[in-house]
Every structure is written in C-alpha cells, then in structure tokens.
Amino acid sequence: MLKGYKYRICPTEQQKIKIAKHIGCYRWVYNWGLDRKMREWNNNHKNISKFDLCNELPLLKKQKETEWLKEIDSQVLQQALENLDSAYVRFFKEKKGFPKFKSKRKGKQSFRIPQRIKINEDMTILDLPKFREGIKIVKDRKFKGTIKNITITKTTTNKYYATILVDTLDLPKKCKLIKADTTIGLDLGIKDFVVLSTGEKISNPKFSRSVDKRMARLQRAVNRKVKGSKNREKTKLKVALLHEGIANKRNDFLHKLSHRLTHENQVNSIAIEDLNVSGMMKNHKLARSIGDCSWYEFLRQLTYKSEWYGINLIKIGRFEPSSKLCSNCGAINQELTLKDREWTCKSCGAKHDRDINAAINIKNIAMHPQNRVTVDSRELTLGETSRCKDGLRTKKLSSLK
Numbered sequence: 001m002l003k004g005y006k007y008r009i010c011p012t013e014q015q016k017i018k019i020a021k022h023i024g025c026y027r028w029v030y031n032w033g034l035d036r037k038m039r040e041w042n043n044n045h046k047n048i049s050k051f052d053l054c055n056e057l058p059l060l061k062k063q064k065e066t067e068w069l070k071e072i073d074s075q076v077l078q079q080a081l082e083n084l085d086s087a088y089v090r091f092f093k094e095k096k097g098f099p100k101f102k103s104k105r106k107g108k109q110s111f112r113i114p115q116r117i118k119i120n121e122d123m124t125i126l127d128l129p130k131f132r133e134g135i136k137i138v139k140d141r142k143f144k145g146t147i148k149n150i151t152i153t154k155t156t157t158n159k160y161y162a163t164i165l166v167d168t169l170d171l172p173k174k175c176k177l178i179k180a181d182t183t184i185g186l187d188l189g190i191k192d193f194v195v196l197s198t199g200e201k202i203s204n205p206k207f208s209r210s211v212d213k214r215m216a217r218l219q220r221a222v223n224r225k226v227k228g229s230k231n232r233e234k235t236k237l238k239v240a241l242l243h244e245g246i247a248n249k250r251n252d253f254l255h256k257l258s259h260r261l262t263h264e265n266q267v268n269s270i271a272i273e274d275l276n277v278s279g280m281m282k283n284h285k286l287a288r289s290i291g292d293c294s295w296y297e298f299l300r301q302l303t304y305k306s307e308w309y310g311i312n313l314i315k316i317g318r319f320e321p322s323s324k325l326c327s328n329c330g331a332i333n334q335e336l337t338l339k340d341r342e343w344t345c346k347s348c349g350a351k352h353d354r355d356i357n358a359a360i361n362i363k364n365i366a367m368h369p370q371n372r373v374t375v376d377s378r379e380l381t382l383g384e385t386s387r388c389k390d391g392l393r394t395k396k397l398s399s400l401k
C-alpha cells in the first residue's frame with residue numbers, strides 16, 4: 001500500500017538556489033516537450049513518445065544555449081517528460097484537460113526525484129543527488145517501508161516541503177458485510193457541512209468568511225503599492241500567508257472529520273451522493289460557499305481512508321431525489337425548494353428536517369444495489385451483499401446490474 005509523508009525541510013541559501021534551478025529546469029523541459037509534441041502533431045500528425053524525447057536530452061545539454069541543464073540531475077528532467085506523457089495520455093483516454101504550459105509564477109513550483117534518495121536513521125537529514133550537503137528535515141513522525149520517489153515543493157510563502165511516497169508493504173483491510181445496521185448516510189451541505197443519518201449535524205466552519213475584512217484590506221493595500229516595489233512584495237506575502245492559514249485550518253478540519261467517520265464504532269459502510277462538484281461550482285451564487293466547503297477534497301480523503309481501514313464506501317446516483325423523498329412513506333414532494341429547510345409530507349403527515357431526511361434517504365437508497373453508482377466491492381445482484389475481494393476496490397461508472 002502506498003502512502004505519502006509530508007515533511008518540512010530547511011535548506012541553506014545555496015541549497016535554495018539549487019532547488020530553484022531544479023524547479024526552473026523541470027518546468028522548462030516540460031514546456032519544451034509539450035511544444036515538441038504539439039509541433040510534431042500539427043505538422044506530421046505523429047506523436048512523439050517520452051523515450052524519443054528523453055533521447056534528445058543529451059543533445060540539448062551539448063548546445064551552448066541549454067548547457068545549463070548539466071547542473072540538474074538527469075532523472076529530474078526525465079521525470080518531467082514522464083509526467084508530460086501521462087498528462088497527454090489522460091487527455092486522449094479519459095478526456096481530461098489538454099496539458100498546459102507551466103508558468104514561472106503561477107501553479108505548483110516543484111520537481112520529483114524517483115531514485116537515489118537516502119535518509120539517515122534519525123530522519124533528520126535528506127540526501128539527494130546533486131546536493132552535496134544533506135538537507136535538514138523537521139522531524140515529526142517516522143515511516144516504515146520502501147521509498148518510491150520524493151517531491152520537493154516550494155510554496156508561495158517561501159516554505160519548502162518534501163513529500164515522500166512510501167510503499168509500506170501492507171495490504172488494505174478486508175471490508176465487512178454491507179448491512180443496514182452498520183451503515184450511515186452522509187448529506188453534504190453549506191449551512192451544515194455534513195448531516196448524518198443518525199440526526200447529528202456538523203456545522204460548517206466557513207474559514208474564508210471569517211477573514212473577509214482582513215483579506216479585502218490587504219488586497220487593497222497591494223493595489224496601492226507600486227508594481228515591482230519591495231513594499232508590494234511584502235504585502236503580497238501577507239496575502240499569501242493569510243490564504244495559507246485558511247487552507248491549513250480547512251485541511252485540519254477535513255482530516256479530523258474523515259478520520260472520525262472512518263473510525264466510528266459499529267460502522268462498516270458509509271453512503272454518500274455522487275456529487276458533480278465541478279458542475280455545481282458554475283452556479284455563481286453558490287460557487288464561493290461550495291469552494292469554501294471543499295467537498296471534493298473531503299470526498300477524496302474519505303475515499304482513500306476507507307480503503308486503508310476496510311470501510312465500504314457506497315455512492316448513489318446524483319439524480320436520486322434524496323431531499324424531496326419522504327423517508328417515512330416514500331412520497332415525493334415536487335414543490336420543495338432550496339429555501340425550505342423543513343417540510344411536512346402531504347401523504348403521511350410526517351414532519352421532516354430537510355438535511356436529516358436526505359441523509360436517511362441516502363442510506364436507504366444505498367441498501368439497494370441497483371441504485372449504486374460506485375460500490376467498493378464486486379458487482380452485486382439485487383438483495384445480495386458481498387465482501388471486498390482481497391481488500392481492493394473498483395469503481396463502477398455505470399449503475400450496477
């Protein structure tokens with residue numbers, strides 16, 4: 001099982017310069033490879049493989065214009081072309097976005113090293129190729145396993161991190177049977193971040209809303225400063241630090257919540273909706289609130305933690321009427337609007353809290369295999385439950401038969 005461990009590192013001034021060179025060359029080779037691929041396709045309708053591009057790297061190092069590539073570890077340059085090829089393949093196979101040219105100032109500033117990585121026993125010094133002196137690590141935890149690769153990242157607040165991908169050689173835990181008694185339904189919202197089918201509501205912290213006034217004041221201060229001046233750079237750093245603080249608080253909240261849900265006693269399965277988060281972000285009235293909730297990140301964390309701890313993660317269809325459906329009698333309230341937080345069923349007279357009713361319906365719908373979009377086990381037939389085969393999970397993009 002692969003796990004990532006993120007550590008903060010403290011490079012010296014000379015090491016910072018070398019890291020900047022690695023990031024710059026990594027970006028340049030990626031853009032050079034993308035340009036070569038685009039030109040070859042436009043002129044000859046042929047695709048250049050990553051192996052052909054890697055074979056051209058020694059020729060680039062011999063040219064006077066690009067001889068500075070010799071200062072960089074060759075595996076870093078090859079990794080840039082490998083990442084480019086992966087993005088290119090995803091565009092044609094999975095219909096993802098076409099690869100874009102990397103910017104010098106925008107986007108993630110990082111590079112990856114796949115081999116020749118050493119860490120001392122105390123995990124305080126990181127030894128990388130082309131770095132004569134080891135880089136100091138801020139030790140906070142140890143890991144066991146084989147190192148696969150390492151990614152060095154520089155943030156907008158001038159902090160440096162090392163993300164180590166480790167193969168722990170552990171197998172995911174086997175999933176237990178899917179039963180109604182050990183299943184909880186989750187309904188994601190804006191007013192309350194998560195509502196459980198048990199009736200518990202977890203409020204939305206709204207981290208970005210709490211610093212609106214300070215953020216607006218700092219952004220006005222940036223606009224008043226002269227472009228290129230040191231005072232402008234100092235103020236931009238304050239804005240970046242404020243954004244970083246919001247992101248850290250949000251990630252801390254999401255990690256604690258996802259850990260708690262996957263460690264609940266007597267809970268073996270979690271049912272959620274298959275939300276179209278990117279489509280919902282196009283609603284300009286709710287986009288900021290949805291972005292502040294970070295539903296996509298929460299679902300991502302819930303997915304891989306369910307794999308680690310042997311929890312069945314069940315997704316129902318996004319078009320299921322979870323809010324309009326009466327959990328008592330099954331009648332559908334077509335007149336329900338977004339502003340209605342409580343409603344009464346006209347068929348049976350039951351009074352419902354909108355979010356709690358939706359969480360209960362999500363759980364009930366997930367109990368029927370034909371309604372599942374993603375089931376972390378093998379394909380199920382009607383009325384049948386199953387164990388995950390060897391603890392592994394497979395995604396089913398269409399409804400199960």
